[in-house]
Amino acid sequence: MRIDVITLFPEYLDPLRASLVGRAQQDGRFALAVHDLRQFATDRHRTVDDSPYGGGAGMVMRADVWGRALDAVAGPDTVLVVPTPAGERLDQTLAAELAGAQHLVFACGRYEGIDQRVADVAAETMAVREISIGDYVLAGGEVAVLVMVEAVARLLPGVLGNPESAVTDSFGAGSPGLLEHPQYTRPPVYRGRPIPAVLTSGDHAAVARWQRDESLRRTARRRPDLLAVLDADTLDEADVAV
Numbered sequence: 262m263r264i265d266v267i268t269l270f271p272e273y274l275d276p277l278r279a280s281l282v283g284r285a286q287q288d289g290r291f292a293l294a295v296h297d298l299r300q301f302a303t304d305r306h307r308t309v310d311d312s313p314y315g316g317g318a319g320m321v322m323r324a325d326v327w328g329r330a331l332d333a334v335a336g337p338d339t340v341l342v343v344p345t346p347a348g349e350r351l352d353q354t355l356a357a358e359l360a361g362a363q364h365l366v367f368a369c370g371r372y373e374g375i376d377q378r379v380a381d382v383a384a385e386t387m388a389v390r391e392i393s394i395g396d397y398v399l400a401g402g403e404v405a406v407l408v409m410v411e412a413v414a415r416l417l418p419g420v421l422g423n424p425e426s427a428v429t430d431s432f433g434a435g436s437p438g439l440l441e442h443p444q445y446t447r448p449p450v451y452r453g454r455p456i457p458a459v460l461t462s463g464d465h466a467a468v469a470r471w472q473r474d475e476s477l478r479r480t481a482r483r484r485p486d487l488l489a490v491l492d493a494d495t496l497d498e499a500d501v502a503v
């Protein structure tokens with residue numbers, strides 16, 4: 262996979278060089294390039310924005326500047342991702358869909374966003390997804406891109422040391438719609454609190470049962486919205502008691 266990010270603040274994407282995502286690039290699992298939008302401005306002041314038609318607060322990023330940037334970076338095989346609080350919501354299913362693309366281009370808006378014609382024109386020749394990472398407002402798309410690239414990169418073949426992690430995680434395919442159960446490690450007693458006894462019982466069925474019950478309880482308490490849409494066919498007889 263190849264990922265290009267176009268932004269006014271290239272340094273905002275520096276964290277992608279670190280940790281799991283940075284390692285994945287070094288290992289050749291995907292290639293990442295970050296482009297400064299300002300290099301596609303043509304006037305003396307390198308203007309990238311202007312006041313909105315129809316009035317209103319703030320500034321809008323100009324279509325012509327973005328058009329030149331996308332002409333240079335995107336192609337027919339590109340999935341263009343436009344981070345915006347007005348987009349469809351990112352979830353694990355959408356992350357997995359993005360992980361299947363050959364080429365992702367992220368177009369980071371600042372201010373009040375990008376002239377809508379940029380996405381509309383791009384959609385004539387490539388796939389375009391306007392995506393939000395949640396119901397709150399960030400100052401720009403850059404931090405949302407950090408979130409999306411990490412969510413995508415860990416799903417690419419060979420990126421996770423243990424691919425099982427991607428399956429058992431909250432929202433992974435192994436536990437559809439349930440939050441992950443709590444985890445414990447040494448020491449066995451921490452500030453007077455022992456670990457749950459079942460975890461050292463050696464009874465694998467009992468451990469699995471306990472983990473599933475904890476997942477269900479957690480989900481019921483923290484995310485009742487997920488329980489409400491749980492597929493009844495994924496429940497077993499013992500779940501009903503929880």
Ligand code: 6GU
Pocket residue numbers: 343344345346392393394395396397398399400401402405
């Ligand atoms: Cl993708 N961008 C901005 N600016 N704010 C957001 C967002 C994206 N997702 C949630 N809030």
